[in-house]
Amino acid sequence: MSPSKAPRKDPGPGGRPRLTREAVLSAALKLVGSEGLEALTMRRLGQELGVDPMSLYRYAANRAALLDGVTELVLNELAISPEDRDWQAQLRRIAHDLRLLALRHPNVVPLLVTRPLSTPLGLRPLGTLRPLEKILSLLTGAGFGAVNALHVYRAYYGFLYGHILNELQEFVVDTEEHEALLRLGLHRLPAREFPRLRALAPALADYDGGAELDQGLSILLSGLASRLPSAPEQDSHPPNTADSPSA
Amino acid sequence: MSPSKAPRKDPGPGGRPRLTREAVLSAALKLVGSEGLEALTMRRLGQELGVDPMSLYRYAANRAALLDGVTELVLNELAISPEDRDWQAQLRRIAHDLRLLALRHPNVVPLLVTRPLSTPLGLRPLGTLRPLEKILSLLTGAGFGAVNALHVYRAYYGFLYGHILNELQEFVVDTEEHEALLRLGLHRLPAREFPRLRALAPALADYDGGAELDQGLSILLSGLASRLPSAPEQDSHPPNTADSPSA
DNA sequence: GCCTAAAGTCTACAGTGTAGGGACTGTCGC
DNA sequence: GCGACAGTCCCTACACTGTAGACTTTAGGC
Known part of the structure; x- marks a missing residue:
């Protein structure tokens, strides 16, 4: 239809370049990353882009749509290739990738878990449904x-x-203060009611999220593998009757 | 110290009864439950209680604190008795209880998962830490x-x-429209890019969350049981060297 | 009755999302 | 060159938000 959807032309180094949806979204992401979700207001974002706040409504119908755009943008960083046949290894890798993604964008995580709650599955931005489709493909392929x-x-x-x-709940940005703050916080708890939690301060302080994720995955994946029609993996469970777990 | 923290007296059926923190919080919960999180504004809540909005600040320092109060209130509905020795059965029961709690208060779930992200562990409301302590107690007892x-x-x-x-992501309030809306939504997806997801419409429509939770728990719990020093359960895995999984 | 402290209220301010309409600018057909 | 046009962008305005600060009312204790 229209021969050019991109901004018409590069106006040269003189004029301010035309706004783009990508530019808006990545500016929004940057703002959220550096100052938190609440700093992402239309006025503030406009200011950040040197543009009137109302201009942004050309590129996102809503503030909500803007948030959706940001989550989509972040989820696009996740690479999933359904071709690989070793589904367990793939799921492991994806899990660790997503974990690192979350640690890289901690302020976006609330969006990741919250936005889908207010949007029925069929109406979500495509970018957020792509991982689901790809993993389904990966699993059926396996x-x-x-x-x-x-x-x-x-x-x-x-x-x-x-x-x-x-992991993000226990995550504190300033690792220097982490343990101190933890002790201080835990110390506030009534000793009689929270003995175990208080005693766990040192264990809470050094938390290896990657390892913990991996162990959980090991349990889960080997359990899930037993659902395969003929279990070809290293597992030795008796094959289940697959595909219709409930009548 | 002070002999009475409760409101001084019941002023009788004539005067409006004194506000209480509990009254404020449960009104807030009710409002959130019926009209969603965004309806919970100070003015609106004040109006609901027939009270000036500013009065609320006597019972919650912030809007954020108010939200924390609501999550605490909801979590208090969860009963955990660490005395029980059968930890697997207990964890199963708690899981189902929490699931039902979430289904009863779907609008509060975002708070449940989001608020802790912005509050370091030691500074959370006691009510939200109590389940953690109790489950720890349950596990050490086991x-x-x-x-x-x-x-x-x-x-x-x-x-x-x-x-x-x-489960809440796939949950749609109106079960009548559920499948229709699902089909409609999925139909919007590009057929080439989302073949599996589109094909899954009927399976997505009848989702038994309780059963699915239970199956996952079975996998997880039996896997976790192998971490017990001397596995006393029905499991027959070789006992692991416990308590220090990483150097 | 008064005294005191708590509880509730009023006013005001800075900041929010966004509807409606007007101004500008680059592109196209002539 | 010119005029038309449509896509961008900006300005103003409105209803609404959280909450600081000072004020008024109320309830007990004596």
């Missing part, structure tokens, strides 16, 4: 039936998101 | 070492929260 692939996906992604939330 | 109990807790709670998020 031998899972369609419905079973969905169940496996749910267990896997659920655990993954849960872990990320867990 | 034979786990302190540090191992923490790891088990993390895996368990992570999976649980992940599942709840997953």
Whole structure:
């Protein structure tokens, strides 16, 4: 239809370049990353781009749509290649990638888990549905039936998101102060009611999220593998009747 | 010290009863439940209670503190009794309880997962830390070492929260329209890029969250049981050297 | 009755999302 | 060259937000 969807022309180094959706979104992401979600207001973002706040509404219908755009942008950083046949290794890699992604954009994580809650599955931005489709493809390629692939996906992604939330809850930016602040905070707790939690201060202080994720995944994946019609992996469970776990 | 912290007296049926923190919080919860998180503004809540908005600041320092109060209130509905010795059964029961709690208060779930992200562990409202302490107690009572109990807790709670998020994402209030809306939404997706997701419409429509949670828990719990110093459960894995999984 | 402290209210301010309409600018057909 | 046009962008304005600070009312204790 229209021969050019990109901004018409580079106006040269003199004029301010035309706004783009990508420019708006990445500026928004940058702002969220450096100053938190609440700093992302239309006025502030406009100021950051040297542009009237109202201009932004050409590139996102809403503030909500803007947030959706940011989550999409972040999720696009996640690479999934459904060709690989070793599904367990793939899921492991994806999990660690997503974990690192979350650690790289901690302020966006609330969006990642919250936005889908207010948007029915079919109406989400495509970018947020792509991982789901690709993982389904990966699983069916590995031998899972369609419905079973969905169940496996749910267990896997659920655990993954849960872990990320867990880890980010304990994450404190300033690692210098981390332990001190932790002790201080825990010390505030009534000793009688919270003996175990208080005693765990040192263990809480050094938390290896990657390792913990990996161990959880080991448990989960080997358990899930037993759902394969003919378990070809190193597992030795008896093969289950697959694909219709419930009548 | 002060002999009475409760409101001084019941002023009788004539005068409006004194405000209480509990009254404020439960009104807030009710409002959130019926009209969503965004409806919870100070003015609106004040109006709901027939009170000047500024009065609320006597019972919650902030809007943020108000939100914390609501999450605390909801989490208080969760009963955990660390006395029980059968830790697996207990964790199963708690998981289902929390799931039902989330389904009862879907609008509060974003708070449940989001608020802790912006509050370091030591500074959270006591009510939100109580489940953690109790589960730790439950696990150590079952034979786990302190540090191992923490790891088990993390895996368990992570999976649980992940599942709840997953389920609520697919949850649509109006079950009549559910399948129709789902089909409609999925139909919007490009057929070439999302073949599996589109094909899964019927499977997505009837989603038994409880069963799915239970299956995931079975996998996870039996895997976690192998961390017990001397596995006393029905499991037959060789006992691991417990309590220090990493040097 | 008064005294005191708590509880509730009023006013005001800076900041929010965004509707409606007007001004500008680059591109196209002539 | 010119005029038309459509896409961008900006300005103004409105209803609404959280909350600081000073004020008024209320409830007990004596």
